[in-house]
Amino acid sequence: MFVSVVIPTYNRRPILEKCLLALERQQVSPEIDRYEVVVVDDGSTDGTPDWLRGAAERFPHVRLIEQSHGGPAEGRNRGVDHAHGDVIVFIDSDLVVTDSFLSCHASSLVRSWEARGDRLCFTYGAVVNTANFEQPTAERHKLRDLSWAYFATGNVAIAKEVLQRAGLFDTGFRLYGWEDLELGERLRRMGVQLIKCPAAVGYHWHPALTLDQIPRLIEVEGERARMGLVFFRKHPTRRVRFIIQFTWLHRLLWELLTLGGLINEHSLRPLLRWLICHGYSGTAMELLRLPLNRIGVRALFQEARLAGLR
Structure with a gap:
């Protein structure tokens, strides 16, 4: 399995650094032959592209793709188009994952493929919200972290061919919200099954309310x-x-x-x-x-x- 982690980003450089460092520390399972991290910069004005080019040695798995500011739907589609892997993992650029994150997704996917006899499924990991920038992974799981969404791109893994059959994201969603759940409706109608994968944990950082x-x-x-x-x-x-x-x-x-x-x-x-x-x-x-x-x-x-x- 070749895994491509697709991350759209816009003016998130400080937390993006933590996100990418966590992905460089992955302890991959036998199911994963190799992996890459496709970062799609959505026209950031905080110097993210120049910083990534200058930090290339720290992030050997990262490939940078740039686009004019068009929103996350367009960014994710562009990332999928440039991805070399046969499995796509979507996370947000403010998510810091555990060392076993990719291996948990991969193991769960392979078990599901073998049980089903096809690849019409995706794994949905756990997302823990935190305002702890220094140690995001220290946050405990809370009741309000539970999500009932069918397909949310904060933490999912899916076969690239299934995504392409569904038609990827609708770029008509240029403002905040719903582009991932809309794709989820199309996947659900195709009979694509949601597989919970709570061991694939990501810590979603956002600053404390002011x-x-x-x-x-x-x-x-x-x-x-x-x-x-x-x-x-x-x-x-x-x-x-x-x-x-x-x-x-x-x-x-x-x-x-x-x-x-x-x-x-x-x-x-x-x-x-x-x-x-x-x-x-x-x-x-x-x-x-x-x-x-x-x-x-x-x-x-x-x-x-x-x-x-x-």
Whole structure:
């Protein structure tokens, strides 16, 4: 098995370094003949390409591909196009993996291929969220790290031929969100089976919540709403409605949980500040998700109304 790890990146140089160092430390299993790491720089302005070229000796498995800023869907497609391997592993550039990461994916894939008699499956590893930049792998697994997504590109491995049959990622998803889950819907309809692989652990680093992040988080909810409608237009099913929260049940839920908007990013600000100052930024983020979900669902319904969708 030749494994190609495909990583799109945009202005993530500090955490990308930790990501790539972890991939250089892989203890590969007998199933893996060799592996490469295809980094697709999506028009970074923080010097990432020059830094990677200058650090080539530290990262012998890495190949750098560059593109103008076009989003992660385009970046992943470009990475697959340039990949030499027969198996593609997708991770994000802010994910730091364990030393056995690739071997766990490979072993699980081979067992599944042999049991099925074909390659119509993919392995889905565990993602642990952390704000610990110095030692991301020290984070413990938490209940809120569980994901119910069918296909999420933070940590998956799949045969390249299966990806190509599915049609890769839709580059119409140029803003934040849903491009991987949309591909997942096509894979699911092809009969491609999800294989849980909890031993393939990646630690997803993102900075602890600060109050000045809130405007961008609200902006992201608007982008998710717009891309959610792109997703729904392609797959106008009840299942996708629930995935993107485009139901009256979700709208009622978030209105009730925020008391019709009385609990919002402004009214929560003093409590959020207190939690952050006392080292509870994770709790603050979970609390902030209440108004963020309401904002996102309202934006989705507004976009749908403007587009004439119900």
